[in-house]
Amino acid sequence: RDIEHGATVLPLVPAVARLLAARAGRAPLTGTALRLAMVGAGVVDDELDDAFRAALGIGLARDYGSSETGSLFSAPAGAPSGRVGHPLAGIGFRILGDEGTARAHDDEPGELQIRVAGEPGPGDAEDGWRPTGDVAAYHPKLGLRILGRRGRAVRRGDRWVAPEEVETVLRSHGDVLEARVTGVPGRTATGPTTRLHAEVVSLRGTGADSAELHRHAQDRLAPHKVPDRIRAVGELPRGRSGKLLPARRLVPGDEATLIACAQGHKRSELLFTLMRLGVLDLLWRGPADSARVAGELGLDAEVCEQLLQVAESAGLLRAAPPEEREATRPPSAGAGGVTSAPGPAADVPDGAAAILALEERLSRSWVTREQLTALARTGSAARAFDAEGPDDVLRGVYQRAMHTPAAHRRSGIGLRLAGARDGRLLEITCGPGRYAHTHGTAAANRLLRVGTLAEQSTHGAGDRPPADGPPAVPEPEDGELFDLVVVCNAVHLPGPGSDLRELAARLAPGGRLLVDDVFLDAPGGLPQEIRLDWLTHGGSAWPTESTLTAGLGAAGFTVRRVVHVGTPAVTLLVAAPEPRPTPQAEGAA
Incomplete structure (x- = not known):
């Protein structure tokens, strides 16, 4: 809106620039007053620069500096990929090698130090040189290239690897929303080494094909820059500006807090x-x-x-x-x-008894110190819950907790929000299908149950359903399209409920997506402790509304409505794919 109403200067970080380019790229903004869009706090590659130019009409300028120093280097739009330009007036710089001597400007990496004209400032050495903490390389024609913070840049043998470069390559894959690469100490038969581990947020959810992403990296990176491990995660932490945050170093909390927690x-x-x-x-x-x-x-x-x-x-x-x-009570x-x-x-209280019963069961089965300890040692890929599965008691308790009268009332609200009156519905759920059984003509609907806790049918596909239960709803067939796709208690699980590409492919033209689930950042929502449930017996895809909204935008959706219902808050989110311009419309434009 600001751009459409005459904004002329746009300061950005790479993540916001990518989202803006993706959103505007579906309906390019022409005739704006923008004269400068400048990115700091990250890498701008040719792909991002080209996408932004195509969507908003101007390329991305670059800026490098810090809160303490202000701007130090800058480059106009169209600068070489990954470069932040040349020093501003009054800025001196040098790049020190491992031996502590200044390198020639030969594009070889080392620690970047700067000196501002005038008296030394706070933190400067006596001769005025200030360490930036960044590993960088400089070429007189191409400009400065930042390989990352000295704590982040990875040394593999006698070569440096810039995590930002590897992250950029991973993000160039069409399914990757965000990536973070870190160096992890390890050992081989020949001695100590550093392994590259990558975490990605994929539009395919946490079940994304890591082998495909590994091949993508191999095709575009030198062998020593290819990650040893690529893992799809639900989210990556960001600061308020949208800048990706490094992994935090932690210490124990204060003694009073630890004791209170123990008790x-x-x-x-x-x-x-x-x-x-x-x-x-x-x-x-x-x-x-x-x-x-x-x-x-x-x-x-x-x-x-x-x-x-x-x-x-x-x-x-x-x-x-x-x-x-003085209230009276019926006799027991x-x-x-x-x-x-x-x-x-x-x-x-509606649903309270069912939730308490579920928590009581989990406290003696899966969310225990024994299960969490074993999980930390073996990893989530080998968790006991997936191998052993829940018993019938836990499955029954879970279904009652997830499908209370309040949940059924919420289904009606969700259908009204989505504007669903007629048409075909697909419900993807870990429950019995409260949307599929109540929407329109139930015979036209389809139900896809996912997750180990999904209610198991007690009759075969060819048998008659129980006389006292609702009619069986068939599973969808390949290629079937629907006017409304509902993801109910399944957006966090690996599989079709968290695969945004698959959800988009299931929608008929003009169709809508409805997500009915809980999120950690919803106002009045769940406490962080719910991560322990997802870790031990659930899934961790799209744990926050903000991450899911960003993923939906990158997958071609526009979020139309978000409503929070109940206590703790359950989110009802309605999204629709943005229509692609037809070739005729593009020609006319």
């Missing part, structure tokens, strides 16, 4: 105890004091009183409001908790 398990154990005894079930039906709880459930009065006292101080229970203190069927008659469904 925190007692609260969850108490909560699960109240569930098993039937206390929560009883109190959801109406307020009661400890004596009444103990009497109705057949518990020891003294122990029950202390348990409830601790639960109240921990926030698990609270004093009943005055208007509820008997003592013992597990045999008590449940209260009216309307009195139980």
Whole structure:
């Protein structure tokens, strides 16, 4: 909007420049007032420069500097690929080799130091030279080439590798949204070595074909620059400006926090105890004091009183409001908790009991210290959950937690947001298919279940469905197109639910995509601890709305609506592919 309304100067980082070029490239902006677009904090290659010029009419100038020094080098648009130009007036520079002597300007890498005309500033040596911490090379005609921070640049034998160069090559693959390359110390039969590890965010999700990406790198890089390992991840961390952040060096938290965390398990154990005894079930039906709880459930009065006292101080229970203190409760069927008659469904918080039951089961099965320790040692590719699978109890508890009455109400909201009235629907889900069974003519819909926790059919493909259940919805066939594709509780899992290319290929002209799931950065959304669930028994593709939105944009979608529903917030996101201009329209334009 700013560009369309007359902006003339545009400062960018490479990630934003790529997204802007991709978005504007589908409908090139012509006749703008832009006179300068300058990129800092990263590499501009010929591919990015050409794409930006085609989309916005001007190429990308380059700038190199820091917050402490301001700009040091600059280059106009069209500068050689990966170069940041020549020094500005008053800027001296030198490149030091390993022996500490200045290199000739022969494009050989070393540590870059600069000197600003005038008195030495803070951090400068007595002679005025300031280390930048960057490894760089300079050619009198081509200009300065930054290989990366000295802590990031990788030395392999007697040669330097610039992670930024390898990242640029990986990003040139059509499915790669972002890449980060790091050096990892290792050993071979001949001694110590440094291995190159690459992490990519792929439009194909975390199940992207790493072998294909490896071949892509081999075709475009010298052998010593090809990553030893390429792994698809759900996200890569960025700063507020969009600049990719390096891996952080960490230390333990303060002692009080560690101790509080270590003792925190007692609260969850108490909560699960109240569930098993039937206390929560009883109190959801109406307020009661400890004596009444103990009497109705057949518990020891003294122990029950202390348990409830601790639960109240921990926030698990609270004093009943005055208007509820005299409320009556229907009688229980008997003592013992597990045999008590449940209260009216309307009195139980919608979905809360199902979620608590799921968490209680996970605390004794998959999200445990034993499973996390084993996972850290063996890697997610060999996790026990995929080999052993969930038992029937966990699968049933999970399905009840994911498909509460609130979830069914949310389906109706999602269909209205997507503007879905008629037409064919494909639901990709790890559940029973609440969209596919309720939208339009169910017989025209298709259902694709993914993930180990997906509800398993109890009848074969050729058998009649159970008489008391909904009709079976068939799986989609190859090449079938749909007016609405719904990804429900499956966008984080490897497979078709997180493969943005596959989702786009399933949509008929004018079709829409609806994502119904939870994300870590949604307002009022989930805590970071949910990553432990995804790590041990789920998937980690597209963990945040912001990453998914960027991926959808790169895959040719426009996000039309984003709505947050419930507590914690569930995201309903509606997107549609941007129409490609026809050859006739391009000619007329």
